[in-house]
Amino acid sequence: MAKTYTLNVAGLTRELTICKVNDHMDIAAFIMLGDAELTVAAAAELLKKCPDFDILLTAEAKGIPLAHEMSRQSGKPYVCARKGVKLYMPDPVVVEDQSITTAGKQKLVIDRKELDKMSGKRVLVVDDVISTGGSLKALDELAEQTQCTIVGQAAVLAEGDAAQRKDIIFLEPLPLFLH
Numbered sequence: 302m303a304k305t306y307t308l309n310v311a312g313l314t315r316e317l318t319i320c321k322v323n324d325h326m327d328i329a330a331f332i333m334l335g336d337a338e339l340t341v342a343a344a345a346e347l348l349k350k351c352p353d354f355d356i357l358l359t360a361e362a363k364g365i366p367l368a369h370e371m372s373r374q375s376g377k378p379y380v381c382a383r384k385g386v387k388l389y390m391p392d393p394v395v396v397e398d399q400s401i402t403t404a405g406k407q408k409l410v411i412d413r414k415e416l417d418k419m420s421g422k423r424v425l426v427v428d429d430v431i432s433t434g435g436s437l438k439a440l441d442e443l444a445e446q447t448q449c450t451i452v453g454q455a456a457v458l459a460e461g462d463a464a465q466r467k468d469i470i471f472l473e474p475l476p477l478f479l480h
């Protein structure tokens with residue numbers, strides 16, 4: 302049987318499977334994709350803690366259901382950064398992204414027209430989990446490519462050292478398993 306970590310968040314309990322990242326570190330995999338009950342509950346709790354905003358910004362893939370639900374509950378729109386350039390992006394703005402779960406570099410991309418939906422707006426950056434902060438940094442870099450104000454950076458979970466950060470809003474910490 303795979304080892305698990307018991308997570309209590311937004312009034313719900315989930316058993317997260319522990320997965321190997323490398324010889325020295327495991328993570329408890331937090332997968333909200335497919336978990337509508339948790340997504341709805343976490344979005345509601347997070348919105349209570351976040352400042353007023355005009356538009357949400359998130360990253361493909363696991364950030365999408367959370368941003369969608371926060372958008373639905375708040376009535377505010379969201380913009381999603383994709384992990385690659387699509388043929389329907391005439392003017393893609395691309396930044397590099399490195400996250401704890403992915404070996405090597407990824408890309409985050411938003412087409413200019415989509416990016417400019419944030420222009421002059423108060424932007425709340427959201428993701429399911431913040432760990433190294435690499436993905437959050439890439440989202441911030443994209444937001445900085447237009448005239449907007451980032452009013453908050455929020456995630457359901459802050460993993461490892463991210464739980465000590467004072468510049469993010471989160472519901473619960475998530476440990477890293479070092480050995």
Ligand SMILES: O=P(O)(O)OC[C@H]1O[C@H](OP(=O)(O)OP(=O)(O)O)[C@H](O)[C@@H]1O
Pocket residue numbers: 360361362363364399400401402403428429430431432433434435436437
């Ligand atoms: O703080 P970091 O170290 O960047 O880790 C956090 C990021 O990692 C996960 O995405 P992942 O790269 O696994 O991609 P996915 O959502 O496409 O599965 C998660 O959804 C965050 O975006």
Ligand SMILES: Nc1ncnc2[nH]cnc12
Pocket residue numbers: 328329330331332400401402430431432460475
């Ligand atoms: N614990 C975790 N589970 C899933 N994706 C992650 N990205 C960063 N940390 C993660």
